[in-house]
Amino acid sequence: MHSLEVIGVDLGGTAIKLGLFSADGILLQKQQVQTPQPATPGAVCIALVEAIEALDPDHRALVVGIGLPGPMDVRARVARVCINLPGWEDVPLADWLEPRLQRRVTLANDGNCALVGEAWKGAAQGCSDVVMLTLGTGVGGGVMLSGRLFTGHNGAAAEPGLIGLDPNGPPCNSGNSGSLEQFASISALRRLWDGDPAELATLAAHGDAEAQAVWSRYGTTLGVGISSLVYMFTPEVVLLGGGISGAASHFLPSLRKEIQQRVQAVSREGLRIEACALGNGAGRLGAARLAIERLTRGETR
Known part of the structure; x- marks a missing residue:
């Protein structure tokens, strides 16, 4: 056997x-x-x-x-x-x-x-309260509370990418308008800069000021959305996965700064925000x- x-x-x-x-x-x-x-x-x-x-x-x-x-x-x-x-x-x-x-x-x-994978073998090992966002074609994610996947009363939770960010923002396939997905997905990044995210990351790594400014704007907006999630769940760690997370070093500084400004100290005590360890x-x-x-x-x- x-x-x-x-x-x-x-x-x-x-x-x-x-x-x-x-x-x-x-x-x-x-x-x-x-x-x-x-x-x-x-x-x-x-x-x-x-x-x-x-x-x-x-x-x-x-x-x-x-x-x-x-x-x-x-x-x-x-x-x-x-x-x-x-x-x-x-x-x-x-x-x-x-x-x-x-x-x-x-x-x-x-x-x-992705969250269960990271909790098993990756960046969320040993953590019991985790919020994860996957930044790609869409923006998905998951929530773990007290070591258990939070799926809500009928199995449909959690969809952190579909929370509202701007009532007048671009329409989302979910029916929402101005959802976090509309500001944090690959197509959202393309609205800030017309080109491939990998190329934008390469330019920023080589010191291109325009590229760095685009990533900074991206991180700031993402930070606004994550602030709401931190207030709701007060996780130990917020993990960022998906294709865009490969460029996390370029947008984490502005993201962290935004959260520090928006979230009361007691709600973000000991909070870590980092890219996933296991990639795709x-x-x-x-x-x-x-x-x-x-x-x-x-x-x-």
């Missing part, structure tokens, strides 16, 4: 990242495939089946965790909505996948997965961890 192995999947708007893990979180194999365009539920389902079978043709892993950009139902089997993917509304993805894969499947919000691997690792917790110990929540 081989020891337990598990598959973790991070489904994003542009890429699907998969990993085959041991029960103690060691990455045994990994794979990345492009997300079908348009990323309709049927097309994504087929792509997931093909990618999972290619990663683990011998069925060494009998449980699969999948992180998706949006909230799940309480039983973690239905994707309620994925606001930046077309046609995703109440998609019973676990029910579709299980007979095709002959493996048990659990679903989770991708921000929650946190999501699939956390999805694997949730699959172990839910599907090998009989938990549904």
